[in-house]
Amino acid sequence: xxxxxxxxxxxxxxxxxxxxxxxxxxxxxxxxxxxxxxxxxxxxxxxxxxxxxxxxxxxxxxxxxxxxxxxxxxxxxxxxxxxxxxxxxxxxxxxxxxxxxxxxxxxxxxxxxxxxxxxxxxxxxxxxxxxxxxxxxxxxxxxxxxxxxxxxxxxxxxxxxxxxxxxxxxxxxxxxxxxxxxxxxxxxxxxxxxxxxxxxxxxxxxxxxxxxxxxxxxxxxxxxxxxxxxxxxxxxxxxxxxxxxxxxxxxxxxxxxxxxxxxxxxxxxxxxxxxxxxxxxxxxxxxxxxxxxxxxxxxxxxxxxxxxxxxxxxxxxxxxxxxxxxxxxxxxxxxxxxxxxxxxxxxxxxxxxxxxxxxxxxxxxxxxxxxxxxxxxxxxxxxxxxxxxxxxxxxxxxxxxxxxxxxxxxxxxxxxxxxxxxxxxxxxxxxxxxxxxxxxxxxxxxxxxxxxxxxxxxxxxxxxxxxxxxxxxxxx
Numbered sequence: 001x002x003x004x005x006x007x008x009x010x011x012x013x014x015x016x017x018x019x020x021x022x023x024x025x026x027x028x029x030x031x032x033x034x035x036x037x038x039x040x041x042x043x044x045x046x047x048x049x050x051x052x053x054x055x056x057x058x059x060x061x062x063x064x065x066x067x068x069x070x071x072x073x074x075x076x077x078x079x080x081x082x083x084x085x086x087x088x089x090x091x092x093x094x095x096x097x098x099x100x101x102x103x104x105x106x107x108x109x110x111x112x113x114x115x116x117x118x119x120x121x122x123x124x125x126x127x128x129x130x131x132x133x134x135x136x137x138x139x140x141x142x143x144x145x146x147x148x149x150x151x152x153x154x155x156x157x158x159x160x161x162x163x164x165x166x167x168x169x170x171x172x173x174x175x176x177x178x179x180x181x182x183x184x185x186x187x188x189x190x191x192x193x194x195x196x197x198x199x200x201x202x203x204x205x206x207x208x209x210x211x212x213x214x215x216x217x218x219x220x221x222x223x224x225x226x227x228x229x230x231x232x233x234x235x236x237x238x239x240x241x242x243x244x245x246x247x248x249x250x251x252x253x254x255x256x257x258x259x260x261x262x263x264x265x266x267x268x269x270x271x272x273x274x275x276x277x278x279x280x281x282x283x284x285x286x287x288x289x290x291x292x293x294x295x296x297x298x299x300x301x302x303x304x305x306x307x308x309x310x311x312x313x314x315x316x317x318x319x320x321x322x323x324x325x326x327x328x329x330x331x332x333x334x335x336x337x338x339x340x341x342x343x344x345x346x347x348x349x350x351x352x353x354x355x356x357x358x359x360x361x362x363x364x365x366x367x368x369x370x371x372x373x374x375x376x377x378x379x380x381x382x383x384x385x386x387x388x389x390x391x392x393x394x395x396x397x398x399x400x401x402x403x404x405x406x407x408x409x410x411x412x413x414x415x416x417x418x419x420x421x422x423x424x425x426x427x428x429x430x431x432x433x434x435x436x437x438x439x440x441x442x443x444x445x446x447x448x449x450x451x452x453x454x455x456x457x458x459x460x461x462x463x464x465x466x467x468x469x470x471x472x473x474x475x476x
Contacts (some may be wrong), residue, residue, distance in 0.1 A: 037318070038074055038201070040199065046309060066094075072378070084200045104216045106215065113130075134170075141214075152230060197227075198214050199213040208263055209238045209298060217229075234261075245263050293306070304328060361437075373406060419439070424436040
């Protein structure tokens, strides 16, 4: 019985660790079967090492307070939409962030605020832009979504709508209050700009996603300028079928590239994982120094990345994760940009294809040894025609295979550790390889092993295992 179970787990190892290395758990993680997850940002841009201690401390405290609100709400069974609004309200009330009270100023010395929110369950959304008297723009954006037939209200009309809804209004001077750790001016620190917005993405225990973003815009902007934060599909997007996204940075570039929607589209239409889609956008679409993203997928994977010197951000989930950071290692991207291995490869050379598949198998071993079955499953062809054979038993379909592993291997101790060796490659056609190899597994002082045969086929999203067969040999 033990041998049969071990074989099954090894075969799947060989096939699915593809997506992301486990050396950066702060940047891309998946949680358990029934779960919630949340990520927040307080803006990307300047290098936190150049900030004074007061500013760094205030930013961390603000992130932790906001993340605690979201965590507690979701852990108590609250909705993703409520969590997003509550978290962003907290940051809008905190002058440490470029949103609400701490908004930067226009060229004329005024604050013009933008915000948007989206419900991944229905794709309902609401936004406001260029408002000057609304204390919490994110809440008014939600009212646009729920109380009107529109998506975006701007300028005086949006302020008037807010007044009709009896939301808290303030004198515009409210937004000129002194920020912790910096002077009361329209710039951050002149040579070290903090682009900033605040944002939140969340998955609740009912499986619903939501996203929201709020900002004071860009310092010294022209009056009337609107960035990506209130533009659904650019700075904010949520769809239960894929992911929730909030961006921060140079808004014009997020608009030009439809960044938030593009990440969802890559998952839905190209079959990419969330991490691969985000990595592609951050490294290929957006130039260095543009900004950052926080995202959570429909299955609870959290990805946070930036291509600026820093990004204030945080993440929590039902697995016990709770962290805030001002800078992510390697900008949150996988080391050596391994996620790019999932992208389609130009040319069909044996060396290039074998290298890509070897990397996938190496990352499979890493994921299994980290106890992450969900990410391990990313390497399989997500189709009902996927087949897995072990011990004379055949499992068909991606969902069935994933469910089988979740049930049998609930934690890392049960999974043990695996290694793969003696790989042999046989090209079947331009877009298919057969890969033979040896697996060894250690668990509870047991040494197990055997051989595996995998068939990899090039899919639009990259190489995927479409069939695997594992056999067990008697331990030596």
